[in-house]
Amino acid sequence: MNNTQRTFCDLLSLINSIRHLMITAEQQHGLNSPETLRYSEELDELILQFQLQNR
Numbered sequence: 001m002n003n004t005q006r007t008f009c010d011l012l013s014l015i016n017s018i019r020h021l022m023i024t025a026e027q028q029h030g031l032n033s034p035e036t037l038r039y040s041e042e043l044d045e046l047i048l049q050f051q052l053q054n055r
Contacts, residue, residue, distance in 0.1 A: 011050050018043045 022039035029035055 008053070011046065011053070015043065015046045015050060018046060 018039055022036060022043055025033060025036040025039055
């Protein structure tokens with residue numbers, strides 16, 4: 001497995017982990033809680049990174 005594939009897999013795994021944390025935070029603290037919003041912003045950045053990497 002080369003570095004690009006490893007990074008691709010790591011990025012997908014991280015996206016899924018942050019998505020799960022965001023959903024859990026939303027269920028526990030609400031949609032507009034600082035924790036949920038922080039995870040949402042982090043997820044946006046990771047998804048953008050994923051999209052740019054896979055052009």
